[in-house]
Amino acid sequence: MKPTALRWIAAASALFSLASLEAARRPRYGGELRIETRGDGSTLIAGAVFESLVKFDAHGDPQPWLATSWTHDAARKRWIFAPRANVMMHNGAPWSPGAVEVPDDKPIDQILRELARNPITVRAEDGSTVGTGPFRVAHTEPGKSVTLAAHDGYWGGRPYLDSIQITTGRSLRDQAVDLEVGKADVVEIAPTQRRGNLYVSQPVELLALQFEDRVPAPTREAVALSIDRSAIYNVLLQKTGEISGALLPKWLTGYAFLFPAERNLARAKQLASGATLSFAYDHQDSLVRAIGERISVNASEAGITLRQAAGNADVKIIETQITSRDAWTSLEDLAAIFKMPLAGANLYESERALLADFKIVPLFHLPDARAMNGHVRNWPRLADVWIAP
Amino acid sequence: MTFRTKLLVVTSLTVAGAVALVTGAVSVWTRRAFERIDGERRSALLDQFHRELDARGQEIVRQVERAAASAAVQQIVGGAAEYDRAQVEAEAESLDFLDVVQPDLTIISSAHWPARFGYKNDWQIVPEDWSATDAFLTRIPTPDGNASALIAVRPAPGGKGLVVGGKRLNPEFLKSLGLAPGMRALLGLPPGEVIDAQGAVVDVRKLSPLIDGQATQAVVGAEAFQSMRLTRHGRPMGVLLAGTSLRERTGLERAILWIGVVVGGSGIVIGVLLGWWTTERITRPVERLAAGARAVAQGDWSTRVEVASKDEIGELAQAFNRMTEQILEQRERALQAERVAAWRELARRLAHELKNPLFPLQITIENLQRARARSEAEFDEVFRESTTTLLAELANLKTIIGRFSDFAKMPAPEFETIDLNDVVRGVMKLYDARLHDGSGTIDPRIDLAAGELRIHADRDQLHRALGNLVLNAMDAMPGGGVLRVATARTESGARLSVADSGQGLTEEECGRLFTPYYTTKRYGTGLGLAIVQSVVSDHHGKISVASQPGSGATFTIDLPEAQN
Numbered sequence: 001m002k003p004t005a006l007r008w009i010a011a012a013s014a015l016f017s018l019a020s021l022e023a024a025r026r027p028r029y030g031g032e033l034r035i036e037t038r039g040d041g042s043t044l045i046a047g048a049v050f051e052s053l054v055k056f057d058a059h060g061d062p063q064p065w066l067a068t069s070w071t072h073d074a075a076r077k078r079w080i081f082a083p084r085a086n087v088m089m090h091n092g093a094p095w096s097p098g099a100v101e102v103p104d105d106k107p108i109d110q111i112l113r114e115l116a117r118n119p120i121t122v123r124a125e126d127g128s129t130v131g132t133g134p135f136r137v138a139h140t141e142p143g144k145s146v147t148l149a150a151h152d153g154y155w156g157g158r159p160y161l162d163s164i165q166i167t168t169g170r171s172l173r174d175q176a177v178d179l180e181v182g183k184a185d186v187v188e189i190a191p192t193q194r195r196g197n198l199y200v201s202q203p204v205e206l207l208a209l210q211f212e213d214r215v216p217a218p219t220r221e222a223v224a225l226s227i228d229r230s231a232i233y234n235v236l237l238q239k240t241g242e243i244s245g246a247l248l249p250k251w252l253t254g255y256a257f258l259f260p261a262e263r264n265l266a267r268a269k270q271l272a273s274g275a276t277l278s279f280a281y282d283h284q285d286s287l288v289r290a291i292g293e294r295i296s297v298n299a300s301e302a303g304i305t306l307r308q309a310a311g312n313a314d315v316k317i318i319e320t321q322i323t324s325r326d327a328w329t330s331l332e333d334l335a336a337i338f339k340m341p342l343a344g345a346n347l348y349e350s351e352r353a354l355l356a357d358f359k360i361v362p363l364f365h366l367p368d369a370r371a372m373n374g375h376v377r378n379w380p381r382l383a384d385v386w387i388a389p
Numbered sequence: 390m391t392f393r394t395k396l397l398v399v400t401s402l403t404v405a406g407a408v409a410l411v412t413g414a415v416s417v418w419t420r421r422a423f424e425r426i427d428g429e430r431r432s433a434l435l436d437q438f439h440r441e442l443d444a445r446g447q448e449i450v451r452q453v454e455r456a457a458a459s460a461a462v463q464q465i466v467g468g469a470a471e472y473d474r475a476q477v478e479a480e481a482e483s484l485d486f487l488d489v490v491q492p493d494l495t496i497i498s499s500a501h502w503p504a505r506f507g508y509k510n511d512w513q514i515v516p517e518d519w520s521a522t523d524a525f526l527t528r529i530p531t532p533d534g535n536a537s538a539l540i541a542v543r544p545a546p547g548g549k550g551l552v553v554g555g556k557r558l559n560p561e562f563l564k565s566l567g568l569a570p571g572m573r574a575l576l577g578l579p580p581g582e583v584i585d586a587q588g589a590v591v592d593v594r595k596l597s598p599l600i601d602g603q604a605t606q607a608v609v610g611a612e613a614f615q616s617m618r619l620t621r622h623g624r625p626m627g628v629l630l631a632g633t634s635l636r637e638r639t640g641l642e643r644a645i646l647w648i649g650v651v652v653g654g655s656g657i658v659i660g661v662l663l664g665w666w667t668t669e670r671i672t673r674p675v676e677r678l679a680a681g682a683r684a685v686a687q688g689d690w691s692t693r694v695e696v697a698s699k700d701e702i703g704e705l706a707q708a709f710n711r712m713t714e715q716i717l718e719q720r721e722r723a724l725q726a727e728r729v730a731a732w733r734e735l736a737r738r739l740a741h742e743l744k745n746p747l748f749p750l751q752i753t754i755e756n757l758q759r760a761r762a763r764s765e766a767e768f769d770e771v772f773r774e775s776t777t778t779l780l781a782e783l784a785n786l787k788t789i790i791g792r793f794s795d796f797a798k799m800p801a802p803e804f805e806t807i808d809l810n811d812v813v814r815g816v817m818k819l820y821d822a823r824l825h826d827g828s829g830t831i832d833p834r835i836d837l838a839a840g841e842l843r844i845h846a847d848r849d850q851l852h853r854a855l856g857n858l859v860l861n862a863m864d865a866m867p868g869g870g871v872l873r874v875a876t877a878r879t880e881s882g883a884r885l886s887v888a889d890s891g892q893g894l895t896e897e898e899c900g901r902l903f904t905p906y907y908t909t910k911r912y913g914t915g916l917g918l919a920i921v922q923s924v925v926s927d928h929h930g931k932i933s934v935a936s937q938p939g940s941g942a943t944f945t946i947d948l949p950e951a952q953n
Contacts, residue, residue: 231507293504294504297508
């Protein structure tokens, strides 16, 4: 073969390789994404199906979304939100509310938080609730799965995926097995796991102790002071996430370090009265179980017996997501979850008030960790996720 | 208690005693035999227990040595493994407990309690050469509390730590000993935990003397225990307990006792029956003899006892019959002699009584004859006096003969219901004039029972008898005295007593007083008290006299009450 021909062949092969590489990087339409979760997937579904007038960005700043802009009226008594054009509901009806007027009776930050929290929904003819997001609810098997289908008329352009199947109520172990055998594309994993194609967010999951009101305050404080968070962080969490004495993570507020998280065993022993408390946690989650067992060991050192129980225990480990990038919204959500009133002049004081009587004892902020097969791209924003061949 | 009852009691007690003796002896022998066998079984179980523990310990030593040499432990002590990596190695070696600890005993990784990393082991590890030590008993802290374990310790490679592994001493371990029925193996571990094949023994207080070493053998409830102490470097590490159930022994003893009770009861019943039959044969002749004796005592001298046996009882009955026959013969002879004596006495008295008036008659007639020989005038005077004397003496003779005739002609009583007090009052009224004739030497004192004292009697005869007694009393007190007449109710009827304060009677006089024609009076006929006795006898009563010389005499008549 002539050298010239060889050169041509080499050049063609290089071009082909480059083309293939480019094709692999370029988003691809179609396919179904199979997601598994321990919970009911409501946060995931809500984010994909519903939208609001404004939305907080990664920095917690309000950004236009279904409303493109907002200004005062002439009398400066109302805020006028201009709706985005060409927005279509999942049932095919156009979303054209005209100008949205909101009384200017509170700070604009609060108004924007409330608007961000309230999605735009419409009751369809079949009685279902439809939104404007990139995906619509196509099928639901209560307690088992939810299937989302791509919203072809989405104002931001049709999503790459044709559908998303969200299987709910799956244990971490089952999810790991399903990922391994190819039954799932995206699964939840313990944040300490380091294998495979991973997605690890910033710390968005709060791990905390919640006491029942019947437990005396000194006992609650004794348990809180007996916990050696550092040992758990270093050994069990393998330095994943953050030690925290605050409800909101450091990245969200910047003041989390003001809430003490150090162990004070001597003080805990003084406060402890040899109490025995029932202690509940997710026994199926090996990481939570290990943390719970360690907390029991710590508490026993202070003279308090935490006896594992189920149901209405005296104290339990709770895991909850920080879903909003806005600190106030997140604190309000947490207060609602803990069924505690929110009081305080500012964010810090409100959070300190929530933690004052040790009914809630924050432990750690952990990242949202997911394992995916090698074909999933652009996780976690579902509208941008696509599956590579 | 009758002879028959005594005999039955003795027979029953003898049978019961014999059975009790045999039962007790068998029980004692059985208990000792069981105790010896149980003791041997317990000792054998303890030996087996100890051997099994040693074998398990050696196996655990080998498992821990393998674990210490494993790559996993090397990674753990090198800080390159997860905190719960020991679980994998423990599972691989089938160990219930596995701790990898630093030289200062700080836990690096714990298989049975992963959450305890960073804590120091507080169990009994003393620094020593762990490369050649045996397994030992201890208690391992777990999330569920301390657990009894047999553990071994081996150094990790490079001297970076220690590997502590062991197995739980759970009921399964004790079950694996293959205990015979009725036996139980227990393992006691300080400070007070005791387990057996069924689990933890809840109430260990009764076993504490064995666990604390105060005793090596003890009976607790229905079990007998024997202990063997396990020590390490002189420190007590545990106690092996072998127990044997006493239920079998207790059941056997109870069965023996019941058999004894049944046999004893049966023996008593049989003994009673046999005793009854025997005593019936023995006591019936005796009872006949007793009945014969009672009949003789009541005056039936013709009683005979029929006894067919020829034994001692038969001889006794024959002797009894001979005795009554002889007594009857003697009584007949005495009666005849008494009759002869009575006739003699009667003849003597009659002769005496008749001789007294005859002598004046003879003298009077002789005076008449002599007067006839002298002058007529003297004769007339003598005749007149003599005829008077003759008539008087003849009247005297007539009176004497009349008395004898009265006694002979004592009529049968005519019974009626009368008031005895009435009779007394009538008699005392009759003699009232004589008692109060002005001399005042006799003080009559009448003490009658309250109300009417009704009896069944012949009023006239009773009146006559009481009159005789009153007259006798008055005669017995020629110098005066006290006459006491009293009536009283008795259980069987009425009592009448007449007492004087005269000179009294001797014992001999008392014995002969009621004999006809016997008298202590100068001019008495000796028929008065005989008549009284006759009347009392006809009234089915009884008369007696009590007297002491110088103290007067008291006549007492007991009469039956009136028959409705």
